[in-house]
Amino acid sequence: MKLKQWMINAIIAALYTGITILIAPFAFGVIQLRLSEMLNHLVVFDKKYVYGVTAGVFLTNLILSPFGIYDWTLGVGHTIVSFAVYFLLSKKVQSPVKKMILNSAIFSVFSFMIALLLLLIGEIEVFWINYLFVFLGQLITMGIGIPVMLTLDKKLDFKKRMQA
Numbered sequence: 001m002k003l004k005q006w007m008i009n010a011i012i013a014a015l016y017t018g019i020t021i022l023i024a025p026f027a028f029g030v031i032q033l034r035l036s037e038m039l040n041h042l043v044v045f046d047k048k049y050v051y052g053v054t055a056g057v058f059l060t061n062l063i064l065s066p067f068g069i070y071d072w073t074l075g076v077g078h079t080i081v082s083f084a085v086y087f088l089l090s091k092k093v094q095s096p097v098k099k100m101i102l103n104s105a106i107f108s109v110f111s112f113m114i115a116l117l118l119l120l121i122g123e124i125e126v127f128w129i130n131y132l133f134v135f136l137g138q139l140i141t142m143g144i145g146i147p148v149m150l151t152l153d154k155k156l157d158f159k160k161r162m163q164a
Contacts, residue, residue, distance in 0.1 A: 016056025038145025
């Protein structure tokens with residue numbers, strides 16, 4: 001990657017962290033609406049955004065998460081696994097909207113990793129109920145993110161910005 005791409009990814013990581021700081025009481029725990037998760041849709045426009053979003057998740061969990069190493073591993077792991085599955089399954093999908101719907105579904109399904117984290121630290125006692133809440137929070141956040149990111153893309157042209 002070129003310097004410009006690294007700089008854009010650094011900005012995305014900082015943006016992810018900044019958005020999460022603003023809504024921190026709702027970004028961790030059983031009921032989560034981490035609005036910064038809508039930035040996961042940036043990979044629909046260019047896969048190089050994966051670095052900035054993943055770094056943002058790591059940085060955010062490192063400085064804000066009350067769950068320490070569990071969130072540094074399972075929280076970031078959720079992002080990495082979800083992106084890997086998205087890249088595998090989206091190869092033949094052309095429509096940005098369909099890609100975002102697929103991305104939303106994948107991140108929501110793999111949110112079982114967050115529910116597992118909460119179970120391991122003793123935050124919850126019943127895995128499946130918590131998984132449902134985390135799943136729905138992820139789905140709602142990323143669903144809201146679809147029109148937001150499409151609108152921003154019309155103004156900012158995410159693909160063009162990431163090109164060297």
